[in-house]
Amino acid sequence: MGRKILTVDDSKTIRLIVAKAFKTFDCEILEGSNGVEGLAVATREKPDVIILDFTMPIMDGYEMLSKLKADPDLKSIPVIMLTAEAGREQVLKIAKLGVRDYLIKPFKEDMIIERVSRVIELKPRGEAVAKAKNYDDVIQILVVDDKPAIVDQIRAGLADTKWKVEGVSAPGQAVDHCSSSSPDLIMVSLTLPENGGYTLFQMLRGSAKTKSVPVFGLTVKTDTDQQTRAQQSGFTGVLTKPIDFDELKTRVCRSLNLDTSLRYFATRDGALVMTLPVDFSQSVANEVGMHLRNKVNAAVDAGLDKMVIDLSQLKKADITLIKVGLNAIQLCHELSLKYSMIGSEAVCLECKNYEETKDWRLFTSYQDAMAQLGVKLAAAA
């Protein structure tokens, strides 16, 4: 559990509203129904922040705050007053008490989140879960661009993933969208009118809900000024148009710390199957290389003794591919795994031309490759 927020209010309704407001954040809500209970909980739990009502029975907020500030162990806990009374005298009195901030009732949930996030860092409750997500999970991506064609292009470019792309055309719509849902990643056009992209970025970073969501700037490749400005402004990264979707997927995975291994590795028919994708590139090779040893070790640990290296989706063989293939074969030798390989016709032919690969035996079907490993499969329908 993350931060501790103590809410002291005689109204159970207010305590419920506060608890609900912070439900999506990684924090524990503690409660007291008057100043006496509030002090007891504060002493026991040492909360990171206290949200304190003013008018309460038994001990009011003023008295509780005075006692809190007189206690060396508690005096540094920041206090936000939550009061229904907003007269000038009252506000001055509150200010003199040494409170960090105050909020006047009536209030909306996002107002209290915003005030608390000024005092302590709030992390979305799902952040830890998001970090454990993998490539095949649903990832919510919000694209803010006044050109609908770009949104459509991104949606089409990521159509082979389970990622969901939502598009809005203006910063205001993006803010509304983020208040009602929680995108995992946001892409913002840097050329929105009136510096809208930069203004939106500041708003996203100022909101507790989105402050840790990765935000990419979108601009054309030749606009280096925008790219520099976005980097200096603190954008997570800049994507240039036309968008290279292999690069985009890789950067999304890195930004969200997604486990990409399932994109390349699977267990099937009693064997570990490594499949290199059609969009094989140096960055994909790096990712595969990063996962390879762990996945093979894990497979052996789990009792597997066979591996299939599937190159059938590739259109050509180059030195990058050869290095990955040789690494996989080397690992199989080290761990005494039986292996077989599948390749497209083009890859089979090209492999004959390299000294390192001329002896590779590439099958053209999964069934044949498995038969080589001693696994008889039913013929494909």
Place this chain on the structure above:
Amino acid sequence: MIDVLEDLIKGAVSEVFSTMLSIKTEPDSTLALLTTGGSHVATSVGFIGQITGIVFIYSNDDYARVITSRMLGLDPTEVDGEEMVNDSMGELGNMVVGHIKSRLCDRGMSCVLTIPSIVRGSQFSIQPVTSATRIVVGFRCDNTQQIAIEVLIKPEDKAQP
């Protein structure tokens, strides 16, 4: 003073209902007090000081339940018992009267609020002492429901120093 108070009531109800409940309110002078026929909830909050009085917020029981559900972000069927309604209506009264009180204080009439209390019933009426001034403002809520605010206030020349 009376004119100011009526405006303060209208401003306070509009602000509290729109912010906390997303309910649009319209003052309607033709509406009567909701104290007879059916079950009703009356929330009272007093203010004491240079100006002294008491504010009642009247609602029928069913609408009090709707208000509670809106305040807590629950479905009306999830509102569990009278205690939850009482607490929410009390807090609503605290916010409305707190808003009025703040404006009174800014006008030099400092006062403090009392803890809200709830009265429930189907046949009751408030009888002010003869010296008290009484203001009643009815509101239509989202065009379909109604609430009423009643303020009983001591005349200014009899207010405490």
